[in-house]
Amino acid sequence: MSIMSRQACFIKGVVGRLQDTTFPRAGLFGNTRVLLSTTSLKQDKSSYHNRDLRRVTTRASPIKHCIPKGTWDTHMHVVDPQRFPVSPNAVYKPSKHTIEEAMAFESSLGIGKIILVQPSIYGTDNSCLLEALRHVGPSRGRAVVVIDPATIDSQTLADWHSMGVRGVRVNLKSVDTVLDERELTEMLLQHAQVIRPLGWVIQVYVSLEMVPILEKIVPQLGVKLCIDHFGSPDLTTGDNPLQGAASFDPYSLAGFSSLISLLQAGKTYVKISAPYRLSKDGQYRDLEVMAREFLRVAPDRVLYATDWPHTRFAGMDIEPFTETCLHLCENVPGLADRVFRRNAEEMMGEDA
Template sequence: MRPIFFLVRASSWSQYWTRSYTTRKVPIRELLLAKIPQKSWDSHMHVVDPTQYPLAEGAQYTPEPHLLSDALTFESTLGIQKIVLVQPSIYGNDNSCMLDALRRIGPQNGRAVVAFDPKSINKLTLDVWHRIGVRGVRVNLQSVGQEMDPAELAASLQQYADIIRPYGWVLQLYVPLKTATVLETIVPKLGVKVCLDHFGSPTLSGRLAYPNSDDLYSLPGFTSLVNLMSQGSTYLKMSAPYRLSPDAGHLDLEPMAKELLRVAPNRIVFATDWPHTRFEGLDIKPFVESMVEWCGEDNTLIERVFKYNAEDLWSVSNEK
């Protein structure tokens, strides 16, 4: 049987998206990738180039270069056409590497989430960033092991929210899931969209620790997470399962994923966390296939998770 070729057209990215599939001997799980809709989004990935863009003092690790060209080649293997570049902790508040990549692809093909000091940021910088496609700021406590008491956290998040609110940006948080119990009272007062990284960053107690949805609600912070997502302004990225569990089959995350998809189907976005820093070389395709499987046979849900929820979160729908 002759191979079938697909060409996805997308301005300057088309060189990355010519793909070939054969209709013979294709594993069933691989066919799941074909269900990913056109113009889907990877809502969390990074570009890093320590040789050209020096890391911040005290960076927790030094990765190999992972350039925009590498990122686009990777995304083409999944059929993803739109990306959200996220500032990694190793660059601190110097967003140069990421913003240069964003300028190359343009806001029609991507968004970016920056890091900045709310005490020193200025309106001119924010205006420039907004024009090139920045749509969020990241507060990352998890990667650097930082903790804040509830009052300190509330004051900090309010300060960020006041700055980004006029732009309609997202307040992206990488914090432990247990923090959701505090966020439940803080987030409704912020007046901005909030997005939690990496399944909300739960602490799992071994493989199959939470075999069904009822058990999940004993997980510290999970009930508050569900409450937040049900309120409408809080989103969650299903991403980076390897940072939460060594189970390559994602069986311990499956109950959580399915429960969150059930209670908040309009607030879940897909992301790869490429290039999987400190886990380089990892094959993310099995996770992507699991994501499609967790949506069941609901093609509408697949479209929401991979495309439409991201368009809502990153204000793409408002700018078409």
């Protein structure tokens, strides 16, 4: 998407709304305030990072007209602790975020298809997620569940598959769990064995430092792998010299080289999502370096996601992130369609 076409699609989003043509936002990799009208596109500096999420879910975004047709949000959650009590071991207490609210949010961005991901707070009880999946239906929804591979039965898996489940999640990061190579290998092989007949994907949320172990395991699995949130680098420590760096060698990050090797091997995907979980730099310049390298070496293995409702980071405005993801794709024909749609469909299967 060229700069001119990018401006045109934003202008299209505000035609007919001259009474409200100012939309402040913080850019993902730079705090900017974008003033949109039918005749100009101006920028000035401002910090507007924590816009009220309720406003985002109820009003169409100007970028709605820039989103590729058929876009999938590949990572979002629903939670309802009143109707679906969380696990006694939950590491945080969530607020209520329903599927109706979720779809209103997605619609505001011009997104019609979602992948529901089981959050850590529900453990292996997928009831809330499955109800939401039934609500959206298989034409608009897919899901990633959490299972105990030692106890799950094939009929349950088959029933879930017919509903739109296409993966299982192994989440170590949210619960601060670190496994050695033997333990992680055993866990992933057990999951792979039960999902392989269905063609599902294993979605992992681990720290970037653990990815070299994954590099050894993935060739043994016989299934696809998806890695959450940029591979989860630790860029949040106060003395990290890379924090906020607009130019650095991403291969200096422990585990990054292994992540790139996995992407190039063709069985692994990575989500560019949840930047606020990974870096304290308000402009996220360090993550932009990583994102550009992902897109350079493996454009067919990168997935866009909103991480709605941004659990433990409530109120985040995801529009700047989405806008920047579009910007990162604009100089390569067809790349935005890949990152926002096609890669997700290939990961989940041709029937997506």
